Amino acid sequence: MQIKKLLPLALATAASAQETMNLTAALASSPELSQLGITLGLVPELVAALAELSNITLLAPSNAAFEEFTNSSNAAALSDPGLIQAVLQYHVLNGTYYAQNVTETTSFIPTTLMNTSYTNVTGGQVVKAVLTGDNVVFSSGLLTNSTVTQADVTFDSGVIHIIDRLLTVPANVSTTAVAANLTSLVGAVTTAELAEAVDTTPNVTIFAPTNEAFQSIGSALGSISTEDLASILTYHVVSGTVGYSSILSNTTLTTLNDADVTISIVDGAVFVNSARVVMADVLVANGVVHVIDNVLNPANATATPDATMSTQMPAFSGASSASEVPYTSNVPTPTGPAATGGAAGGSETSSSASGAAMPMRTGAVGAAALFGGAALVYNM
Numbered sequence: 001m002q003i004k005k006l007l008p009l010a011l012a013t014a015a016s017a018q019e020t021m022n023l024t025a026a027l028a029s030s031p032e033l034s035q036l037g038i039t040l041g042l043v044p045e046l047v048a049a050l051a052e053l054s055n056i057t058l059l060a061p062s063n064a065a066f067e068e069f070t071n072s073s074n075a076a077a078l079s080d081p082g083l084i085q086a087v088l089q090y091h092v093l094n095g096t097y098y099a100q101n102v103t104e105t106t107s108f109i110p111t112t113l114m115n116t117s118y119t120n121v122t123g124g125q126v127v128k129a130v131l132t133g134d135n136v137v138f139s140s141g142l143l144t145n146s147t148v149t150q151a152d153v154t155f156d157s158g159v160i161h162i163i164d165r166l167l168t169v170p171a172n173v174s175t176t177a178v179a180a181n182l183t184s185l186v187g188a189v190t191t192a193e194l195a196e197a198v199d200t201t202p203n204v205t206i207f208a209p210t211n212e213a214f215q216s217i218g219s220a221l222g223s224i225s226t227e228d229l230a231s232i233l234t235y236h237v238v239s240g241t242v243g244y245s246s247i248l249s250n251t252t253l254t255t256l257n258d259a260d261v262t263i264s265i266v267d268g269a270v271f272v273n274s275a276r277v278v279m280a281d282v283l284v285a286n287g288v289v290h291v292i293d294n295v296l297n298p299a300n301a302t303a304t305p306d307a308t309m310s311t312q313m314p315a316f317s318g319a320s321s322a323s324e325v326p327y328t329s330n331v332p333t334p335t336g337p338a339a340t341g342g343a344a345g346g347s348e349t350s351s352s353a354s355g356a357a358m359p360m361r362t363g364a365v366g367a368a369a370l371f372g373g374a375a376l377v378y379n380m
């Protein structure tokens, strides 16, 4: 069994040896990491590949983190070596990041997960890193937060941080949007037959209106043609730029609709045309989603925000609110692991200043989506 090779009974001893410990020895030196060792033992070719790398950071889930996951009904996914490999690759950051490198300014660090079965963020899917109070927190798909419980275990190729929860490989846009209760958007995208494009176009930035945003312009959507709906929706997608909040500035971005949106940052608040970003940086398989409080109107590209107002005027003149949330009858039903739920969503770390106006539904989808895009199949 591989695990014997990984975790020799003769554990690394002398503290002075720490500087030069290899990965095997470093893992063996912490009893907290035995389950990670077992899991790595399931994918020996990945272990071999890791041994060749230098300048990496391993986010190492503790035994308790693995227990939380394996308690979920998705534990069966651990029988798929391809999925295990992808999940573990996502736990390896490209570069040596010590705890002191993580600051209160959110950063986005590329990982070694590049397999296009799981990500279409070229250059490696990222994790979000932020210092929250005294905690170093790494956020992943579905806003899953993993907190470092033991930092800066050095080894010969970089550094290891022990984390209290497995990272969630970012799921595709549709799955993530359903988990975030953005069901009107998902229904609209399905109605316009844009789901596949939105889910698989590489390197996207998506501005995702809330259900309330769609409802507030319900009258304008009532009799709209599929072409006009598609024109509105493609105006919410920027391709070729993964616009994490860390790189957004006052600028214009060209959307899939070919028309530009204007990004403006006023006192730290981010606006897209006149819409306010109410939840930034939701990582998805092919880029990043920012949730906004208004539907963008390609025929009203000059709409500007009034930053003193907590809510903005709809960008569709004359539109009035509908009694129902539009398009929600057209949300596809997830099948596969996502539908079976799980338990690894759990409680979360203390929240930071970066505004999460709309909490994610935790629990069922969180664990299920660990294995992201590939494992989740929609009935279309």
Ligand SMILES: *[C@@H]1O[C@H](CO)[C@@H](O)[C@H](O)[C@H]1NC(C)=O
Pocket: 021, 022, 023, 024, 025, 051
């Ligand atoms: C890692 O270090 C241990 C202890 O020093 C050694 O026994 C083992 O052969 C090393 N493994 C590799 C792959 O170099």
Ligand SMILES: *[C@@H]1O[C@H](CO)[C@@H](O)[C@H](O)[C@H]1NC(C)=O
Pocket: 064, 067, 068, 071
């Ligand atoms: C996992 O399940 C076992 C048995 O039901 C329970 O004792 C344990 O507390 C659970 N662990 C976690 C982290 O949920």
Ligand SMILES: *[C@@H]1O[C@H](CO)[C@@H](O)[C@H](O)[C@H]1NC(C)=O
Pocket: 081, 082, 083, 115, 116, 117
């Ligand atoms: C990418 O993932 C797929 C599905 O798990 C797997 O079959 C394939 O071997 C992986 N590719 C690489 C280069 O690891």
Ligand SMILES: *[C@@H]1O[C@H](CO)[C@@H](O)[C@H](O)[C@H]1NC(C)=O
Pocket: 055, 094, 095, 096
């Ligand atoms: C380590 O990786 C980081 C991030 O990719 C890079 O900036 C740095 O130059 C690398 N350092 C070495 C010594 O390779």
Ligand SMILES: *[C@@H]1O[C@H](CO)[C@@H](O)[C@H](O)[C@H]1NC(C)=O
Pocket: 095, 096, 097, 098, 100, 101
């Ligand atoms: C981490 O911080 C140290 C000291 O400030 C710096 O030299 C190093 O480049 C940083 N590493 C990365 C990957 O940013």
Ligand SMILES: *[C@@H]1O[C@H](CO)[C@@H](O)[C@H](O)[C@H]1NC(C)=O
Pocket: 053, 094, 111, 112, 124
């Ligand atoms: C790390 O990133 C550099 C570019 O910054 C890239 O050349 C290298 O292949 C990446 N390494 C891994 C292991 O992903």
Ligand SMILES: *[C@@H]1O[C@H](CO)[C@@H](O)[C@H](O)[C@H]1NC(C)=O
Pocket: 116, 117, 118, 119, 120, 172, 199, 200, 201, 202, 285, 286, 373, 374
């Ligand atoms: C990445 O893009 C390819 C081609 O467009 C697609 O087949 C694949 O499903 C996408 N991967 C994910 C995780 O969405």
Ligand SMILES: *[C@@H]1O[C@H](CO)[C@@H](O)[C@H](O)[C@H]1NC(C)=O
Pocket: 181, 211, 212, 325, 361
């Ligand atoms: C999801 O959206 C619907 C419709 O806007 C709303 O009634 C419901 O309360 C929302 N659920 C959550 C968990 O936010």
Ligand SMILES: *[C@@H]1O[C@H](CO)[C@@H](O)[C@H](O)[C@H]1NC(C)=O
Pocket: 121, 122, 123, 202, 203, 240, 241, 242
């Ligand atoms: C995706 O973005 C990365 C990083 O910005 C870039 O290097 C790459 O060329 C882009 N790929 C595509 C297909 O747009």
Ligand SMILES: *[C@@H]1O[C@H](CO)[C@@H](O)[C@H](O)[C@H]1NC(C)=O
Pocket: 250, 264, 265, 266
């Ligand atoms: C960005 O644009 C906003 C609104 O137009 C303005 O208030 C702000 O000062 C600009 N910021 C920078 C750095 O130019």
Ligand SMILES: *[C@@H]1O[C@H](CO)[C@@H](O)[C@H](O)[C@H]1NC(C)=O
Pocket: 274, 297, 299, 300, 303, 304, 305, 313, 314, 315, 316, 317, 318
């Ligand atoms: C454009 O948006 C503004 C709100 O930012 C709204 O007041 C105006 O009526 C809209 N114009 C059109 C033509 O929809």
Ligand SMILES: *[C@@H]1O[C@H](CO)[C@@H](O)[C@H](O)[C@H]1NC(C)=O
Pocket: 132, 139, 142, 143, 144, 145, 348, 349, 350, 351, 352, 354, 355, 356, 359, 360, 362
């Ligand atoms: C993770 O932490 C952020 C703030 O640090 C918070 O906004 C978010 O809701 C948390 N995620 C979950 C799933 O609770």
